Amino acid sequence: MNERITVLIEQLGLEPHPEGGFYKESYRSDNTIPMAAMQGVFSGDRAYGTSIYFLLTADNFSAFHRIKQDEIWHHYEGGTLEVHEIDPQGRYSCYKVGKHLLNGETPQRMVPAGSWFASCVAPGVDYALTGCTVSPGFDFDDFELANRNELIAQFPENKQIITELTR
Ligand code: GUN
DSSP states (O other): OOHHHHHHHHHHTOEEOTTSSEEEEEEEOSOEEOGGGGTTOSSSOEESOEEEEEEEETTOOEEEEEOSSOEEEEEEEESOEEEEEEOTTOOEEEEEESSOGGGTOBSEEEEOTTOEEEEEEOTTOOEEEEEEEESSOOOGGGOEEOOHHHHHHHOGGGHHHHHHTOO
C-alpha cells in the first residue's frame, strides 16, 4: 500500500466504514437540535452538525447509500474522487471532486438529501482524502445502504452503475 495511505490511516485514526473506505469523525457539535424542531424527518434529537475525514483507495469504493440531510464533500489530498448520484426521480449524474478546475472538477460537492450516492477514485488514482460535513449531524439511524436488487428494480435504466457500486 502507498506509504502515504498508511500514514493517513494511522495519524488520522481512520477506521473501516460500512459503506466502504475509511473514516473518522473529526467534529461533532456539542449543541443539539430537538427532534420536534425538525418536521418529523429525524427519529430523534441530532447534533447541530458533524464532519468526518473519509479516505478511499483504488481497490475499494463507497457503495450506494442515502442519508436524510445534504452532505457536503470537500477534497483534501490525493487524486480525483468520482461521486455518483441517483436522485429520487432516477436521474443519474457523476461529479468529479478534486483540484483540476480546468477539467470540470470542483473541490466541493453538495449531495442533496435523499439522493442515492456512491463514490470511487477516478481511473489511475491511488487514493483520495476527503471530508464530509452534514447538518443536522450524522446518525446511523438516518443512513440507508442500498440493496442492489431493490435499487435496480426502482431504477432499471441505471442498472450498470448500481451493479458496479453495490456489494
Ligand atoms: N459519520 C459516520 N458515517 C458518516 C457518513 O457517511 N457521512 C457523514 N457525514 N458522517 C458520518
